[in-house]
Amino acid sequence: MKSENDVGRVSVKNGRYKIKGKFHIIEPNTPIFDDNGKLCGITNPRDMTYIHSYGGEAIFFESLSKGKLMASRCDNPKCESKDSIFMPFRIYCPDCLRKNTVIDITDIAKKTAMIHSFIITERSGAFNTLKKPIKFINVEFKDVCTIFMGYLSVGEPKIGMRVLPIFQTKKPTYTIMDISWVPVGTPESELPEGFTL
Amino acid sequence: MIKFSDKQLKIPKMARPVYLATSGMSRFGRAFPTLRTEELCIEAFTAAADFIKMTPAELKQYIHTAYYGHFADHFGDQLLGEAVIHDRLGLDPLGTIGVKTGGATGGSTIWEAIKAVASGYSDCALAMGWERMDEVPTDEGNHLIACAADKDWETPLGHIYTGYYAVMAQRYWQIFGKAEDSFRKTMAEIAVKNRGYGRMNPYAHGGMKITVEDVINSPVVAYPLRVLDCCLMSVGAACGVVCDEKTAYELTDNPLRIWIGAGSHTLRVADRRDMKIPLLPNEEPGLYDDLGKRFPGGDRYPGFSSFLAARIASYYAYNMTGVVDPCEDLDVIELHDAFTISDIQSYEDVGLRPYGEGRDYIESGDGYHTNPKTGKPGRLPSNLSGGLIGCMHAVGATGLMQIAEIGYHIWNRWAEIHGDEKKWKKFGREKPKDWTDLQVKGAKRGLAISHAGVGSHVTATILMHPNHLLKED
Incomplete structure (x- = not known):
């Protein structure tokens, strides 16, 4: 180092x-x-x-450090995908290519996040800083048309399991690692260092 | 996009017929510490010239443009590696370009060459692909491969591509495989089959005589995937020479017709929105209306369980060539078996079986050279080269290796290419005492699927003997 x-x-x-x-x-x-x-x-x-450069996605990564999950929504009345909410965040609507509106979906995530798929692996590549085994999870949210990839910090994943987002607010890295997930009901004392609900 | 216009679904048209005149491959291995990449490329090119009884210098006289597939510059720490190979092949000052589409690089490379010939720009074009994956430590290699995922949203998560891929396997395993032991066994059968076929291939470095139990007991990579379910990491080169009709018959008296379709889908699986399943020629409207009922959770398409890019590439290729039912109309195929489970997913995407029923292609014995249930020839054998699991996955070369292998069957020269004792010896490999001729008897038509990662790019190449076309030009 x-x-x-x-x-x-x-x-x-x-x-x-x-x-x-x-x-x-x-x-x-x-x-x-x-x-x-x-x-x-x-x-x-x-x-x-x-x-x-994070460009137009910078707000997403910065918001994680403040405990917020930002998505984006197409508000173009002429677009057939109007009202589609994208998470992962997309700067532009993939259909009409008009700039999406940034929206806060932290509450939607807290109320509806559920594991769509997962994998547990002991393998990693060079530069990995996640604790092994890594529990990759894909998270679906109500009314969001895409499925977010992240990692579970506590417990064992299962398809259909309700999860809550946690955020690295104390020592943010300003990367995707600043958001993780835990099963609903996980006490704050069990969260990894620096993470808050 | 989740809806496609008629213009987008237009069947691609080639302005004139295109032929595959010859193909060649180098040996493949996990590492070649004493060989430079150019040596492997020259080995492949020389093999292609030998195949049509020409010297490399003679074959070069026909080539007008060259297309090079090499996915990972950063593995070799060499940008413009294509220019190095082009020079070492002595093809300057011909026009050349590099092609990079991840695991589909080989297929995409010949896609470019085919279009050049079809348009009339070139009468003869070289498609050459290679990969050098042995020049960094494995964990750094894993990181470099993970750079093919989204660098902000995925790569920092473990720097391990298998993790981003295996979530798709998990979903398929639980929804369509119902996490059944019998499904797990079917996955293992694919590894046994492909590694077994790899034993008969002197170019291959993954051939193994193993059992279903060996696969099921091999170390877990990412459950349900185990080491023996996964493809190889390889070094090597492969090429093909495509021509117009006149040039093809100057080069050989037995060229094959070639067509190709290509499709794409999002780099991140996360971005895949729900859509209607595009149907192939052998599927009727309504076929999937009850898919979610039969497989609860399976109603989201393509979701995490299917590859839209493979379906679209097949849609274009089948409609270009008149293939209606691939199991009826084709004789031999090479699929992108990156993992045993993705092989099963592909059976559905390319229409060998309807969605949800892919496992039946293996369980019925259709996918074998010799059906283990009947002892008769398999209906549509797949991956007789050994595939990515049993032969190699030298990324930029893989799609071209698959096309060469399909060609050897249709040329009825599989045994000559794979059975020669001298070749086994030259490659430093021992020919098995139980070596078996895997030539598909009477093969006239075949398909090769070249596929990138989680399905961002896919090509579907169809080869046919010119006397056995399904459709008039």
Whole structure:
């Protein structure tokens, strides 16, 4: 891990990215030899940090840190998908391509969220920070036309199980990891560190 | 979109017939520490030239444009890898382009080549695909594959693509498989079948003689999927050369007709809205009216249990070629068996069985070279190459390998390609003592499905012997 001072940080000033800290670490290449000591290749170390814009979805990720789940809705009276609510959040309606209205569905989620499908896996890729086994769940909500993917932090998932959203409000990462789910009735004391109902 | 206009459902038309003149493959393996990618591509191209008794230099004289499928630049840390291969094949200054559609990259690559020939732009085009998945540690490889999911909404969740995919398997398993032991056994039968066929294929690196119990007792990856239910991670290359009629018959006296349909659906499964099931030519209106009653929870389409992209690709391809019932009209198929359960899901999407009844394709014995129940030839054998589970999944090459394998059956040269002792030896593999000729006798028509991830892109390629077309041009 980089030291706190070395962590790459970015801000925006006058419409431009300003970067501070280390964005890549240089390591030497090392040779790869075969069983007979003959050269057959080389390692190419790469340690980089990307800079990424959330654009019109920034409000979704920022709202998670405030304990809110924001979706979007097509309000175009001329669109055949008018009133469709999208979660995952879509900036534009996929049918009429008019900008959707941002709406707060935290209460809908609290009242109606239910597991549509799930999977439990011990496997993960590099850079994973979720605790294993990972309990992936897909969550359906009343009146929402799509199905949200997340992870269950407490209990064992089942199709049809009612769940509640919890939010990383104390130490937000400003990523999708800031929302998780627990079975209805889970006491606050059982929530993972930093999460609130 | 969840409703489609007539214009969108128009059956694709090719301005002139297109032929597959030849195909070739390299050996496939989990890793090739002593081979560069270009060596594998040249091996595949040379095999394609050998197949029609030409030298590579002679075959190159016919090629006018080249299409390269290579999904994951970041695996090889090489952008414009296509330009490297094009140069190493000595095809500069011909026009070339790279194609990337995840697991469907091989199919999409030949889609581009076919369109180039069909339009008259080129009389002969090369489609070449490869993948290099051995040059990062496995966990980093898992992360890189997970980058094919939505980077903000999915990838941070475990950095493991299997997790995003397996939720679909879970839903299918519980709704349509009813979580039954018998369904679990049928899934395992697919792994046994495909790994068994892989044993007869010298190009394959996943061949195994295993039992249903071996599959069911193998380590869990994401329940109900176990290690032996899952496809391989591979390195290798495959290619095909497509031509107009005149050029095809200059290259060989036995070219095959080729058509292709393509479909797509959302990158995130989460975004899939409920819609009416588009019907294939062998399905009557009303067929699915009671699907939700027969399979409670199964009334949302495509939901988490079906692949709309595969259905649409098949819709286009079947209507282009006159295929009505694939089990009647086709002789051999290669499906994208990324997982045993997704193989079953595909049986329904491509119309081998109606939605909800995919398991019957295996349980009836139809999908085998030799039906285990009757001892007679299977009605429509699938994945005799071993598929992604038993042969390979070198992503950019997979769709082209499938097309080559279907071609070898229709060319009636499967045994020659797979049985040659020298080839087994050259690839460092031992030919099994019980090696079996899996040639589908009298094969005239076949289908290959090339499929990306959770179903974002799918192509359906149909090959036919020119004397056995189903429909006049």
